[in-house]
Amino acid sequence: MAEVKKLKRPELNTGEKLYLIALAKGAMVTLKHAVKSVTGKSRGATGLNSSGLGITMQFPEQRWDDFLPEYYRGAPALVTDEQDRERCVSCQLCEFICPPKAIKIIPAEIPADDEWAKVEKRPKEFDIDMTRCIYCGMCEEVCPEQAIYLRKEYLITGTSREDMVHNKAKLYEIGGKRVGLVNKWNELK
Structure with a gap:
């Protein structure tokens, strides 16, 4: 019969219990993307023909037609x-x-x-x-x-x-x- 091992979870400190570090990291990532979006330097802004504010296309004025892959299956x-x-x-x-x-x-x-x-x-x-x-x-x-x-x-x-x-x-x-x-x-x- 196989031996059963019991694992004990590590104890979290106060900062980890409140998720403060994780919240701060997430806020920094969001802030970084917001700044890049406003300055027009966001990833994909020019390649996807977006409005310049991020990579969101302004549908229906802008369409995905030119960016559909060959293997795309539609109607x-x-x-x-x-x-x-x-x-x-x-x-x-x-x-x-x-x-x-x-x-x-x-x-x-x-x-x-x-x-x-x-x-x-x-x-x-x-x-x-x-x-x-x-x-x-x-x-x-x-x-x-x-x-x-x-x-x-x-x-x-x-x-x-x-x-x-x-x-x-x-x-x-x-x-x-x-x-x-x-x-x-x-x-x-």
């Missing part, structure tokens, strides 16, 4: 091909893999008289609840047709919960066109 959106055809085939993989269950797809058949009737389905309804979306990017990774992308959008607002549910029309409006091969429309498929 998901649907895209069309060059001829404004839907890329989505309603495979529902994005709906199944979505951790918070923010995506809801209702598939529809493509009519037999359509030029692209060889493609089985298209989305009748495609909704993404932006209040539930966690911007994980799994929907983008799993899409076989590259129909859904995470954009660099970070300004997603609404006045009600209904405004935050993006329907198919809104998702296509946000996404726009995407150039490149689409397996769905490939003649050899």
Whole structure:
């Protein structure tokens, strides 16, 4: 059996019990940052395009758009091909893999008289609840047709919960066109 050791806490002196030294150190750090901010010498003031008083950006006049990293994941959106055809085939993989269950797809058949009737389905309804979306990017990774992308959008607002549910029309409006091969429309498929 292992030996049990009892440890005794060190005794604090009066200054340590009142946290006076810690409070003084914190006040000095705050004062140092305040002085640098007022003199315009704060870290990041010029690089982040701030107002000059600290590194706080003056939103909405100043935006983070130029400073977003390449790996930034923003709002998901649907895209069309060059001829404004839907890329989505309603495979529902994005709906199944979505951790918070923010995506809801209702598939529809493509009519037999359509030029692209060889493609089985298209989305009748495609909704993404932006209040539930966690911007994980799994929907983008799993899409076989590259129909859904995470954009660099970070300004997603609404006045009600209904405004935050993006329907198919809104998702296509946000996404726009995407150039490149689409397996769905490939003649050899």
